[in-house]
Amino acid sequence: MNNNVYKNYIFDFYGTLVNILTDEKDPMLWDKLAQLYQAYGAAYEGDALKKAYAKHVDQARKELMDLKGVAYPEIDLAHIFNQLYIDARPQSSNSNQPEDWGKLIAMVFRVLSRKHLTAYPHTKEVLAFLKEQGCRLYLLSNAQAAFTNAEIDLMALRAYFDGIYLSSDAGICKPQPEFLKQVLDDHGLKPSETVMVGNDLTTDIAVAKAVGIDGILLNTFPYSRRELENSPIKPTRVIMDIEALKIGFT
Incomplete structure (x- = not known):
């Protein structure tokens, strides 16, 4: 697109x-989680x-x-936490485990x-x-729905997106190409009119390149100049502040 728009x-x-x-x-995190499991009859220590x-x-x-034949799978941690309870209470079908x-x-x-x-x-x-x-606008995040949906709402950002x-x-x-491709396919987005904006070369920019769209690196890590120069993954553009995305609009 002309003028980075x-x-x-x-x-x-x-x-x-x-x-x-x-x-x-943090050990305190696991101690407190264990106490919660204990309260429902699952005998764990932190x-x-x-x-x-x-x-x-x-x-x-x-x-x-x-199962999926992919290099970059993503599990659902809610299932993991549920399985941990079942492991500790194998005969717990009638237990007080909440829904x-x-x-x-x-x-x-x-x-x-x-x-x-x-x-x-x-932002x-x-x-x-x-x-x-x-x-x-769309959101594509390596994230857990069990708590990221709440954090999207906590930041009052949901209303800005046409798809999450x-x-x-x-x-x-990310960088599994099918993850980003799903957004393009679901909404009929033309690659030439679409850009991925993210802070990670190995996930955000890599997945953009994999599906043939531009990738803008918002350098919040930040990567050093040397790291950017030596990286085999090259963003279309590097910006230091999201406000730079306004440049080019008239």
């Missing part, structure tokens, strides 16, 4: 639109729960990789591990501007 913008979420910090290694979780995640990813247990624990896991979550400066301003210009795609729903994640 596109009709369709596909955004990454974490590290692109919002800044988040989590600590999933460290044992953490190890069992890691084992289930690794096994589930391998199984999904084989949607896995989703509940996934949300608690996120709330306890999240240190901060804020929208980057200019809402630029999304609103692009909508005013008649652009269509989360990897745990799809069973695959």
Whole structure:
């Protein structure tokens, strides 16, 4: 597109639109989760729960990789947390386990591990501007639906998007080409009119290149100049602030 202007913008979420910090290694996190499991009759200690979780995640990813025949599978953590309960209560069909247990624990896991979550400066301003210009906006995130949907709403960003795609729903994640291609196919988006905007070369920019669309790197990591120069994955454009997406509109 001329002047770096596109009709369709596909955004990454974490590290692109919002800044988040989590600590999933904190022993206190696992101790508190274990206490919640204990309250419903599943006898876990914090460290044992953490190890069992890691084992289930690794096994589930391998199984999904084989099942789907993909290099980049994405599991649903709600299923993992539910299986952990079942493992500890094999005869628990009549237990006091609440409905949607896995989703509940996934949300608690996120709330306890999240240190901060804020929208980057200019995020809402630029999304609103692009909508005013008649652009269509989509979200494509390597993320867990069990808690990312709540965080999208917490940041009041849902209304800006014409479609939201989360990897745990799809069973695959960036840079698996089919994940991005689904957005193009579902909405009839022309590759020449569409751009992927994200903060990660190996996922966001790589998946854009894989399906033949432009990729804009919003360099929030940030990558150093040397890293950008030496990377085999080259973005169409590098910007330091999302506000740069407004350039080119008249």
